[in-house]
Every structure is written in C-alpha cells, then in structure tokens.
Amino acid sequence: MKVSMNPRIKLIPGQSRKGGTVDLDNSYNLEIRDVRTSDTGKYICQLSSMNPREVIHTLVVLVPPKITFMTPAARMEVAKGSTVYLECHGDGNPAPTISWSRKNDVMPNGESSNEKEIIEIRNADRTAIGMYKCSADNHVGTPDTREVEVSVIYPPEIELERRMVHTGIGFEVQLICVIHAEPPANIHWFFGTAQLATTERHSQQNHGSRLRI
Structure with missing residues (x-):
C-alpha cells in the first residue's frame, strides 16, 4: 500500500463498530486535511491479496461562487443612442450561474433579470439609467454580487x-x-x-x- 508524502494526507487505522481497533492490514481511512480544489479527483484503494480488488472514491470539492471579472468596474457614462455592454464572469464549483438584474427596476428589455454573462443595451436613453447588479450563484454558500452604475448623457426633454x-x-x-x-x-x-x-x-x-x- 502506497502512502502519499503530502503532510496533509495520511492513513488512519480503521475502527470496528464497537469502537475497537482492528488489524491495520485490514482497514484504513484516508484523511485529507485543509482540503483544496486541487484535491478533486478519484482516489483508489487497492487490496492486495489472493483476489486483488480496488475501490474507487470520487472526491468533489465544492467552492462558493466568486466574481472574477466585471466591466465596467463601478460606473459607465455614455451618450444617448450608444450601445452599452455589461460583462461579468465568475468561478466556483460547480460553475456558477451568472445573472444581471437592475436595482429597484426591470431591465431595459422589460425582463426582471438576464441569465447571461454579457448583456447589451442598444440605443441607450434615460430609461437605461440606474444601478445594475451582477450575481454569481451555484447554491454553495452565499451568491457573490457586484454593482455598476450606468449614466446616460442626453439633452433636455420637456414633459408637461x-x-x-x-x-x-x-x-x-x-x-x-x-x-x-x-x-x-x-x-x-x-x-x-x-x-x-x-x-x-x-x-x-x-x-x-x-x-x-
């Protein structure tokens, strides 16, 4: 039986249901401390005997979502009629779903939110002004969010x-x-x-x- 030289990984003698220690040659538990994403993968327990056998355990390390890139970073100012692009990317395991929403309002296309990494606002006018929130969620921990303000420069419009x-x-x-x-x-x-x-x-x-x- 091979034992990793990684100090975070060690073999621990198994125990019976009654709590007594059993023969080290018969039972071992593999303990991994300070689990990292790089620990994800298949672990094989091989039994060397007259009838060799192996047991495969798959370890999946869950990682909370984190926004890794967003542009613009905090505020975007454009002229009326411009096309606005808002982009957001995230990481985690499983891969998070990226969605955009608008604070206290619907999106310019009339939807409450968009499940896209990049959203496009064409022919921007004063109705596009506001705070837009990017959310990364994979149901592991709390969603990660960031906000960006969109400001549209436009000439006076009179409303009587x-x-x-x-x-x-x-x-x-x-x-x-x-x-x-x-x-x-x-x-x-x-x-x-x-x-x-x-x-x-x-x-x-x-x-x-x-x-x-």
Whole structure:
C-alpha cells in the first residue's frame, strides 16, 4: 500500500463498530486535511491479496461562487443612442450561474433579470439609467454580487403635465414643467418674450420646474 508524502494526507487505522481497533492490514481511512480544489479527483484503494480488488472514491470539492471579472468596474457614462455592454464572469464549483438584474427596476428589455454573462443595451436613453447588479450563484454558500452604475448623457426633454390650465381672477395657479436631462438643465420661465423673475406674484420652486403665480 502506497502512502502519499503530502503532510496533509495520511492513513488512519480503521475502527470496528464497537469502537475497537482492528488489524491495520485490514482497514484504513484516508484523511485529507485543509482540503483544496486541487484535491478533486478519484482516489483508489487497492487490496492486495489472493483476489486483488480496488475501490474507487470520487472526491468533489465544492467552492462558493466568486466574481472574477466585471466591466465596467463601478460606473459607465455614455451618450444617448450608444450601445452599452455589461460583462461579468465568475468561478466556483460547480460553475456558477451568472445573472444581471437592475436595482429597484426591470431591465431595459422589460425582463426582471438576464441569465447571461454579457448583456447589451442598444440605443441607450434615460430609461437605461440606474444601478445594475451582477450575481454569481451555484447554491454553495452565499451568491457573490457586484454593482455598476450606468449614466446616460442626453439633452433636455420637456414633459408637461397639462398644456391648458384654467383659473379665475384673484386665484393662485401653479404651472408645472418636468425636465429630464443629464447633466441637469437650467430652467427659465417666459411670458411671451419676457423672462420671468421672482417677484411677489411670481415664484419658482423645485429648481424652477414649478411656477407659482
């Protein structure tokens, strides 16, 4: 019987069910300390006798998932209309499943998550802005996750709540103009061709998006 010279591996005399030691020539246990992924494989116990026999044990070392590569690393800034690629790879045993999800929102394609290592966002606009999370999971331990922020630079887009607002003489009215822009835009209100300034009758709120008259 061959014994490995590796100090982590040793033979231990087997024991009977009653706890008594049996003949070393009849029973041995193989002990591997500080198990590593390199220990994965087949271990053969050979019995040398009149009728030689061998018993094969297969050792599978389970390894929790770990993300080994992700790009971009933390933040990506692109122009409107660009194509965005998010890439993530992981390692573990068994090989982990890589999936992408979007924090507090659905993916740009309408799905809640994508089980892909690389996702593509075409014609990026403001709806693609947000935090994207890569997850590596093989059901061994806790999934490994990383996040990346996607920012899209785009010109101002104006969104009006109501184009026509009715009020009466002596009443107060509030006009709302929602502006989407990255970087944030400066907002100015005009009456005809005259720019409105803050007075006793005119006041602007929320960085100019609300005009109170």
